[in-house]
Each structure stands twice: as C-alpha cells, then as structure tokens.
Amino acid sequence: MLDGAALFLDFDGTLVPLADTPDAVHVDDDLLSMLVRLRDRLDGRLAIVSGRSIATLRDLGFGDFLMSGTHGLEFAHPGEDVKAPPRLPAIDAVEAAFNDFVADKPGLLVERKSISVGLHFRGAPIWGEAAGALADLLARDHGLALQHGKMLYELRPGGADKGSALTALMQEAPMAGGIPVFIGDDVTDEEGFAAAAHLGGAGILVGTPRPTLASFSLEQVAAVRHYLMEGAAG
Numbered sequence: 221m222l223d224g225a226a227l228f229l230d231f232d233g234t235l236v237p238l239a240d241t242p243d244a245v246h247v248d249d250d251l252l253s254m255l256v257r258l259r260d261r262l263d264g265r266l267a268i269v270s271g272r273s274i275a276t277l278r279d280l281g282f283g284d285f286l287m288s289g290t291h292g293l294e295f296a297h298p299g300e301d302v303k304a305p306p307r308l309p310a311i312d313a314v315e316a317a318f319n320d321f322v323a324d325k326p327g328l329l330v331e332r333k334s335i336s337v338g339l340h341f342r343g344a345p346i347w348g349e350a351a352g353a354l355a356d357l358l359a360r361d362h363g364l365a366l367q368h369g370k371m372l373y374e375l376r377p378g379g380a381d382k383g384s385a386l387t388a389l390m391q392e393a394p395m396a397g398g399i400p401v402f403i404g405d406d407v408t409d410e411e412g413f414a415a416a417a418h419l420g421g422a423g424i425l426v427g428t429p430r431p432t433l434a435s436f437s438l439e440q441v442a443a444v445r446h447y448l449m450e451g452a453a454g
C-alpha cells in the first residue's frame with residue numbers, strides 16, 4: 221500500500237508510545253534502521269513532521285531525516301541548518317509565567333523548546349483546566365498561537381501547521397511526485413490529514429477512534445511499526 225507514497229510521520233504517539241514526560245521517550249535503533257529501509261524503498265520520500273523542535277528530534281536520532289518541527293514552523297534537510305523563525309521575546313515571557321505557575325504544583329512541567337514553550341499536566345491532571353485557562357490568557361495577551369496537545373498546552377508563533385508543512389514539502393524533492401500519506405495521533409495532526417487528502421492522498425489516525433479527517437486508522441504504535449515494517453520489506 222505504501223508504494224508511490226510520500227510518507228509524513230508524526231513522532232510522539234505514532235512512532236513511539238507516549239511517556240510520562242517529554243524526556244522519557246526512547247528511540248530504538250530498530251526503528252531508525254527500519255525507517256531508513258522504508259525511505260530507500262520510497263526513493264527518499266519520507267519525512268518526520270512533529271511538534272517537537274528539530275533540535276530535539278536530532279538529539280533523539282533523526283539527524284539523517286528530512287524534518288519539519290514545532291508544528292510546521294521549522295524545516296531541515298539532513299545535514300543542513302534548520303530554517304525557522306526566531307525565538308520571540310513573548311515566548312520567554314510565557315515561559316517565565318509558566319514557571320511561576322508550576323512552582324508550587326508538583327507534577328506540572330514546563331518544556332522549553334527552541335521557538336515555543338509547553339505546559340504539561342500529564343503528571344498532575346487535576347491542574348489541566350487551570351493550565352488551559354492560563355495558556356489561553358497568555359496566548360491572547362502575547363498574540364501567540366495556542367496549540368492543544370495530549371495533556372499539554374503549547375504557545376508558539378502562528379502562521380504554520382502540519383498541513384502547511386506537508387504542502388510545502390510536497391513542492392520539492394524528494395517528496396514531490398509522491399502520493400501524500402500522513403500518519404499521526406494528535407489533534408495537531410488533523411491539518412496534516414486534511415492537506416494529504418487535499419493533494420490526493422490520505423491520513424491515517426493512530427489510536428482510539430475519534431472524529432477525524434483521516435480516512436484510515438491504526439490502533440496503536442505497535443500497529444504503525446508493523447505497517448511500516450511491511451512497507452520497508454516490500
């Protein structure tokens with residue numbers, strides 16, 4: 221089924237299971253070597269499209285891959301510099317406000333990212349509503365985009381999403397000419413599903429069924445890995 225595809229892969233919750241904290245995920249060598257084999261079969265048409273920053277994705281082992289990071293704001297080809305907007309002073313102000321908020325609330329976590337900042341409440345779900353209210357207020361005060369995630373609120377510059385990333389990458393080598401297939405699990409992946417469908421391809425939703433713009437589904441990360449492995453083996 222993947223023959224002819226231009227494959228766009230989300231990271232957290234798609235290639236690796238969700239973990240308690242952002243730093244607790246593990247990328248195994250088997251995953252990386254399988255993705256390399258699959259990319260070879262697809263004549264290079266494989267990209268990682270994540271909410272993570274490209275710096276973090278490179279640290280996790282994806283340095284050799286075409287990538288878009290921070291929900292469509294960053295781009296990088298293997299071995300090349302990251303193309304990204306600058307880190308705004310407003311992001312530093314939000315990070316300071318988030319740090320004040322979490323100071324007396326064990327379990328909450330502030331994730332400093334290259335050009336954005338996340339407030340995680342997986343470790344203290346009781347604070348989810350208050351975290352959302354704060355994130356919403358700060359987004360409006362500072363003119364930033366509020367990105368919803370899984371047990372996460374993230375503030376970032378607007379003007380891009382995973383759909384715009386897919387559309388941009390489809391216009392150039394190596395993705396151009398393929399049929400776009402976007403695999404992801406989160407709400408931030410919905411724009412990717414929509415853009416893939418708009419260009420004649422499709423989205424694949426990972427995880428529990430929900431209203432989605434994806435046309436297909438896979439039930440969990442293990443099923444994604446199996447599906448990709450079969451694609452890599454041909």
Ligand SMILES: O=P(O)(O)OC[C@H]1O[C@H](O[C@H]2O[C@H](CO)[C@@H](O)[C@H](O)[C@H]2O)[C@H](O)[C@@H](O)[C@@H]1O
Nearest residue numbers: 231232238239240241242270271272342370372
């Ligand atoms: O677009 P993705 O690759 O799925 O990245 C989205 C966000 O993923 C990370 O947060 C999520 O995964 C964490 C580790 O499993 C989990 O603890 C957290 O609850 C999830 O929301 C990452 O930390 C964010 O920066 C990404 O934006």
